[in-house]
Amino acid sequence: MTSRAVPRRLQLSIIPVGAFDLEVAALTPGDRSGRRTAAPVYAYLVDTPQGLLLFDTGCSRTLMADPRRILGAGMAALTPMMDASRDYITERLQAMGVDPAAVAMVATSHLHFDHAGANADPAWAGATFLVQRAEWEAVRKAPHQYPDPGLAPPAGARLQLLDGDTEVAPSVTLVSTPGHTPGHQSLMVRFERGGGVFITSDAVYTRAHYDPGHVGAAVDPQQSAQSVARIQALCQEYGLVPFFSHDPHQAADEGWQMAPYAYAAHPFPTSS
Numbered sequence: 001m002t003s004r005a006v007p008r009r010l011q012l013s014i015i016p017v018g019a020f021d022l023e024v025a026a027l028t029p030g031d032r033s034g035r036r037t038a039a040p041v042y043a044y045l046v047d048t049p050q051g052l053l054l055f056d057t058g059c060s061r062t063l064m065a066d067p068r069r070i071l072g073a074g075m076a077a078l079t080p081m082m083d084a085s086r087d088y089i090t091e092r093l094q095a096m097g098v099d100p101a102a103v104a105m106v107a108t109s110h111l112h113f114d115h116a117g118a119n120a121d122p123a124w125a126g127a128t129f130l131v132q133r134a135e136w137e138a139v140r141k142a143p144h145q146y147p148d149p150g151l152a153p154p155a156g157a158r159l160q161l162l163d164g165d166t167e168v169a170p171s172v173t174l175v176s177t178p179g180h181t182p183g184h185q186s187l188m189v190r191f192e193r194g195g196g197v198f199i200t201s202d203a204v205y206t207r208a209h210y211d212p213g214h215v216g217a218a219v220d221p222q223q224s225a226q227s228v229a230r231i232q233a234l235c236q237e238y239g240l241v242p243f244f245s246h247d248p249h250q251a252a253d254e255g256w257q258m259a260p261y262a263y264a265a266h267p268f269p270t271s272s
């Protein structure tokens with residue numbers, strides 16, 4: 001077996017960690033319909049030969065219990081539909097039969113409260129955190145855009161700052177996709193028998209945003225459009241199916257299965 005062979009045990013689970021009841025306008029700037037929608041929030045677990053990789057941690061317990069304390073009045077329209085006893089990431093992992101302390105790597109797409117809110121949980125004290133350097137520095141430069149105090153790794157954890165694309169395990173790559181935030185990254189998982197899944201995180205909110213001409217909220221819309229174009233090119237090149245961060249309809253429409261189901265050699269949705 002060469003070092004380029006894809007490991008047999010590579011697996012990916014999609015973990016729902018609650019939803020936000022929000023105005024469509026929160027996902028699509030300029031929308032004036034006034035409609036509301038339930039936008040899901042996800043974390044992802046990848047079983048790799050290098051150990052368990054958790055991509056994003058969802059919201060903090062504090063936000064789930066007292067959202068105004070974290071989000072303030074300015075974001076009051078974002079109403080969390082979350083029950084910490086069920087939706088908090090460590091509860092979800094335990095329900096899957098996974099010991100949270102067994103997670104070896106915690107990768108963060110970006111440091112917004114719905115993706116990195118549970119980063120500070122002491123369960124990850126033995127883990128290595130993988131964050132783009134540009135994102136880590138963005139928090140220092142614009143702290144008001146990162147309201148949750150629980151974004152930094154817990155005491156004992158190791159923080160590894162990344163500069164661009166990084167293969168964290170064979171066939172598992174963190175892909176630099178800036179624009180939504182300065183150091184946003186996505187997750188590319190390729191499977192042994194071909195194909196795989198591209199976890200966009202907030203580089204692409206919903207299918208409607210899977211278009212360089214219609215990107216979602218972004219600190220740099222032009223950079224965001226370039227990232228969407230790059231994701232499309234990678235999906236084409238490797239035969240990957242994209243999974244979007246907050247699409248209210250994608251999982252049901254395309255038949256995606258949620259944790260504890262694990263995608264690997266099994267068939268997965270092919271509509272794209």
Ligand SMILES: [Zn+2]
Pocket residue numbers: 112114115202245246
């Ligand atoms: Zn988000």
